[in-house]
Amino acid sequence: xxxxxxxxxxxxxxxxxxxKADPPLLRNVRELVQPGNVVWDIGANVGLLTFAAAAKSxxxxxxxxxxxxxxxxxxxxxxxxxxxxxxxxxxIVPVAVASGVGLRQFNLAARSRASNSLAEYGHSQTGGVMxxxxxxxxxxxxxxxxxxxxxxxxxxxxxxxxxxxxxxIKMLNEARPVIMCEVGDEQSDEITAIFMESGYKLFDxxxxxxxxxGVSRASWNTIxxxxxxxxxxxxPQPYI
Numbered sequence: 001x002x003x004x005x006x007x008x009x010x011x012x013x014x015x016x017x018x019x020k021a022d023p024p025l026l027r028n029v030r031e032l033v034q035p036g037n038v039v040w041d042i043g044a045n046v047g048l049l050t051f052a053a054a055a056k057s058x059x060x061x062x063x064x065x066x067x068x069x070x071x072x073x074x075x076x077x078x079x080x081x082x083x084x085x086x087x088x089x090x091x092i093v094p095v096a097v098a099s100g101v102g103l104r105q106f107n108l109a110a111r112s113r114a115s116n117s118l119a120e121y122g123h124s125q126t127g128g129v130m131x132x133x134x135x136x137x138x139x140x141x142x143x144x145x146x147x148x149x150x151x152x153x154x155x156x157x158x159x160x161x162x163x164x165x166x167x168x169i170k171m172l173n174e175a176r177p178v179i180m181c182e183v184g185d186e187q188s189d190e191i192t193a194i195f196m197e198s199g200y201k202l203f204d205x206x207x208x209x210x211x212x213x214g215v216s217r218a219s220w221n222t223i224x225x226x227x228x229x230x231x232x233x234x235x236p237q238p239y240i
Contacts, residue, residue, distance in 0.1 A: 121159035
């Protein structure tokens with residue numbers, strides 16, 4: 001599907017075809033997103049997962065992309081206007097997801113907008129802060145009451161993943177989505193505890209689910225699947 005990209009949002013988009021920009025992410029979309037699914041993309045960036053998921057879920061599904069960077073929002077809207085009618089409708093929400101409903105400071109990374117983060121977080125790859133401004137924030141549980149319930153959540157929030165998921169009882173214990181989450185090593189133990197205490201099984205998202213056996217600790221590319229969905233989702237895929 002067509003998508004607008006820019007190296008300002010990550011060098012992986014420079015001189016590469018989209019199937020080589022993030023192979024594990026696209027493979028996870030193929031394995032986890034089903035026709036008719038609702039997908040939330042938290043930290044959408046240019047929407048690589050957003051529009052891949054929209055293509056896979058189709059007209060019966062829906063995708064909600066959360067992105068607080070106003071410049072990236074324009075790229076997401078351009079890509080949305082280019083999607084074919086067969087893709088799921090995409091809602092673009094210009095907010096950050098955090099531990100409370102309110103206003104927070106948001107940092108634009110000098111090196112790459114893929115490293116943007118809430119002011120309290122961020123990794124060494126930022127290269128410094130290009131600009132700081134105020135963004136609205138909402139919790140997963142609040143959003144669950146105001147958006148269609150997700151079958152799958154992808155979360156890439158540059159170190160704020162514990163804040164996003166901690167205490168979100170309705171989302172983790174009632175909605176029970178599959179979760180794709182980038183997890184820093186410093187947050188790994190706490191994220192592992194949050195997911196496992198809510199009855200999730202963890203997998204390494206760098207490997208195909210068809211060969212996965214589960215891991216005991218969240219990795220950089222973590223897939224968390226509710227125990228009751230594992231039998232359906234984690235199985236050898238037919239060769240096509």
